[in-house]
Amino acid sequence: MSEENDIPKIPGYVSVKEAAAILNVTDKTIYFYIDNKRLQAVRASNMLLIPKEEIERFQQRSVGRPRTKTPSWHSSTKDNALLVTSIRVPVKSGKHTILSKNLAKLRREGLHNFPGTVARYIFGFEENPDEVEILLVWKVGIMPDQEAREKLLKVFQEELSDVLHWEKAHYHQGTVFMHA
Template sequence: MEEKARRQANRPNLPGYITIKDAAKTLGIASRTVYDYVTDGRLPSIQAGKTILIPIDELEKFKRGISGRPRTYIPAWRISPENNRLLTTSIFVHIKANEKAKLNKRLEEIRQKKQHLFPATIARYLIEDDARPEEVQILLVWRSSVMPDEATRQQELAAFQQELADVLDWQNARYSSGTVLMHA
């Protein structure tokens, strides 16, 4: 423990710069990925002793780009077989007054901790409505062949609602469910 404290005390602290580890936390990615960005020249840096530092203003401007391979084709429409339909749950809920920043922070914490994954969903979206920025839509997409029973789904949703009870107005939320007719 003393060794760690000594290393931290010797770490350069230059105003306007951030370490790779701290940059990774800011971007929500692995330190190794940030190091690769620096090595590839995508993120400017300086070296102070054995520590690589990234200018904070450059980090704020940094765009990661898309992950994975870009599609080379547009997928065709599909219709799921009768025994394996896609089912949706949509929830429209208002953000409590002056709580948007807190909601965004909480969503990032949920993402980082890998919480509220709604088992058996194939897609989960939280959508900010451009026309109504005070409202978010929660869209869950399930495969009917592996969808949990109603009690399990309600239990998962209740835990999610509890987590966000101080920032979202669940009392006035609107719920709907449906069957996907065609998808890509």
């Protein structure tokens, strides 16, 4: 039986699993927040329940120290070169909410990390909300070969095929001249 079936719905409270979905983190992270008194929870039998108002006012902190100095531009050496794969793909009509949920699931479950990348971005544009861009920055010295990268991308495409028009995607590949 799943957690949702085991826990009676108590107005004003959510389960650990529901809190994780709302905050877009893992269950383990919710337990960490509770253990470190960042989230308050109540125990009902052997289950932890979190007041909804706790979730609503919760502020996630950024990791590490805030930057006090903007990093300067760098140029990569030949053996440390960076390759960029850019993919612009339309979102299927009415699928924006499902796309957000699917991306949250990928993040929570640590899926599609594209080994060999040093940065991965998926973002949208205000002027065209019906399109997303996927930006993968590969370190040439450690990235997989072309065939392996294509296989990784194919699995990623299959995962999001219900929400993105992959057949209408525009692909670009290039070399990074400078980066911060």
